[in-house]
Amino acid sequence: MPARTQELPIRADNSSAAASPIAGTSKCLPSHMPGETFWQTSRHHLHDHRSSEELPSHSDIVIIGAGYAGVATAYHLVKDHPSLNKSITILEARGACSGATGRNGGHARPDFYGHIPTYMDRAGAEAGAEIAEFEIRNLRALKKTIEQEKIDCDFTLTRSIDVWCNADSASKAKAVYDRMTAEGLEYMEDVAFYTGNEVEGICGVKDAKACASFTAGTMWPYKFIMRLVELIVDAGVNLHTHTPATSVSPDGEGGFIIDTPRGKMHANKVVYANNAYVSGILPQYKKNIVPCKGICCRITVPEGVTAPLLNNSYINRTEDNVLSYLIPRADGSIIVGGAAAIFKKHEDQWYDNVDDSVLIDSAKDYYNNYMQRTYRGWENTAAKIDQIWTGVMGYSYDSNPHIGAVPGEKDQYILAGFNGHGMPVIWLSAKELAQMIVNDIPFEKTTMPRLFQTSQFRIDRALNGKPEDGDILGSGKFAATKP
Ligand SMILES: Cc1cc2nc3c(=O)[nH]c(=O)nc-3n(C[C@H](O)[C@H](O)[C@H](O)COP(=O)(O)OP(=O)(O)OC[C@H]3O[C@@H](n4cnc5c(N)ncnc54)[C@H](O)[C@@H]3O)c2cc1C
Structure with a gap:
């Protein structure tokens, strides 16, 4: 599929971050004024952070979205690959961790048998079981990081x-x-x-x-992510809140131009970690991630x-x-x-x-x-x-996230579509995606469950399928699957 990007309707506004939410006016961007949630009652000092007054003109890696997926990817890039020596920028449409991660139920509960039998029916026992095993490993890895980094987030x-x-x-x-x-x-x-x-x-x-x-x-997800934000900002990651990416286009030389209401920036690699809103920039995902x-x-x-x-x-x-x-x-x-x-x-x-x-x-x-x-x-x-x-x-559409290289594209990655179930999935997914980005390895060389891999097959199945045959609105009885 050719690189297709889409201009998002935005309210351009260059005034200060905290005072002027410039998030979306459409289904493609988060709403301007999210309702209050208990988790964010006490705002972290980096909630509206911008690492510099002006947007950097270039970054080697740009991550779109500062929720669990975007922040965890940046964390693994800098912590697991200390000699990486690449500039990293996160663009966030609203405040940091103001999306689903900052508004969820705080339950990191691996799936042992809920959807697993369905995945087994669709793709075989091994493909289903590896999801449960991955999620159980995620929980252990999460606990280990929280202990090692001494993160105060009420984890139990x-x-x-x-x-x-x-x-x-x-x-x-x-x-x-x-x-x-x-x-x-x-x-x-x-x-x-x-x-x-x-x-x-x-x-x-x-x-x-x-x-x-x-x-x-169980945990306080906002506190967890905001401590990670502190760690990555200290490690040199640029964070620009209230800066929605409104389009991504090829620069003709293998890189990308990212438009925002605060100006354009150039990137060598782009990571789409904007979850529910991903089809605003990658319209091929419109029916896959709703x-x-x-x-x-x-x-x-x-x-x-x-x-x-x-x-x-x-x-x-x-x-x-x-x-x-x-x-x-x-x-x-x-x-x-x-x-x-x-x-x-x-x-x-x-x-x-x-x-x-x-x-x-x-x-x-x-x-x-x-x-x-x-x-x-x-x-x-x-x-x-x-x-x-x-x-x-x-x-x-099929209840599994879309992770990996965007099909048909080079140096563009997606980590999105976590349903109501990101907490036991994202941590190691982001770690593995960071490996793909740094070492230029394919999805198959990672330890992620095969059903998580984004693919043209999955994109087309949802694009050509009826909503009532998918998992979101219907029976989930779409035609037999393959990874
Ligand atoms: C009410 C509720 C309860 C839930 N309870 C649980 C639970 O108990 N357990 C569980 O496992 N999961 C739960 N979930 C799901 C879980 O919160 C998500 O799966 C997870 O947080 C997804 O993380 P993310 O980083 O992919 O998305 P998000 O946290 O939504 O982050 C995406 C970020 O991208 C930003 N963004 C969007 N578009 C752009 C753009 N164009 N440019 C820049 N930035 C952009 C958004 O503002 C947002 O901050 C719940 C979700 C909700 C809403």
Whole structure:
């Protein structure tokens, strides 16, 4: 596919970063004024940072997007390759970590058996299992880095409890568990699955019919990323916030010209880490990575009230199969979100929608009294929503991220499309992508799961497929896959 770029509509504005958000007016760029979120209540001093007053005229590597993917890529470039000696610039449309990463549920939960059986059906047992194994390695690597760099981000290594309150769903989940254990996968030894009368007593969720547990992590994602930002800025990476890339075009000599409202800059290599918004610059991804909104909130109990301690993270599914992810925090508050089944039919409220300044109307009341109606012993706690917000995810047609060299292009890389599931995926993906960039190696030489590789096949399958055959809006029954 030839290099195709697209001019994005922007509100050009050259005044100071903090005072003048110059993010988008279209679906291609983040909204100007994201709603408040608990995680960003206390802004980091580098949130609106610009490394220099003027945009540099050239950088060897330009990374578009300062969320988890962009910042982790820069971190691995400078920390894993200390003799790299290349200039690196990150362009960020809004403040640093103001996208999905700064607005999510803080749950770093590898997929042991959720989507893995589907990936196995589509591409074989090995291709599916390697995703679970990669995500488990990610969690361990994340923990190691947080400890080594002494990052204060409330990281916990915990057990994640999966709960099913619908009897039919519970027996289907048990069948999946049995299938996965029968595959002989070593990592499944970490999973404990329970059915029977004592399930409610094990997980604490009222009317639970089945539950399972395995190792996962919880954290304060904004604090994690902003500490990495500090480290990379100290290491010489240029960060330019409130500087959206509006187009990327070839310079005719193997490099690229990147347009921004603050002027043009030249790059030798470009990394697209702008997740939900990637098709704004790479339109071939329009049907592969679609901006979709999610909702999340923080629940607190009044001062003086002691609510039962939850010391596990959760995925809860109600009797009517509404799914919520939940993490407890050491301050006694709860972060919980999801409820997609409640708003799914209101497509205008979430699908192909980048407006994280407004809540999802059909779901905004769902978490009122959530703790009281869900957990044993919380009935009289008066727990209530303290803050509620939305965020924009990059949903992918086949549920897998797109990582690697942009098909048909040289020196252009993509790391995007993480759905509601970037936390246990991005860390090592960025590390491996950094290897590709530095050592000029193909995707196949990395340790990333094969199904993560971006490819013309995947691009075309979504472009030519119907939305109702893909995973985002429909059945996921698109034609048989190949990596
Ligand atoms: C409500 C909610 C809850 C979630 N909960 C969880 C969870 O508990 N666990 C989990 O694993 N995942 C969760 N996710 C998903 C997770 O947050 C994402 O998968 C992950 O953060 C993606 O990281 P990213 O860096 O790719 O994207 P982002 O964090 O969105 O970063 C992309 C950045 O690119 C910038 N940008 C966009 N366009 C341009 C441009 N043209 N020029 C310059 N910059 C640009 C954006 O402003 C943004 O800062 C949740 C997401 C949401 C919204």
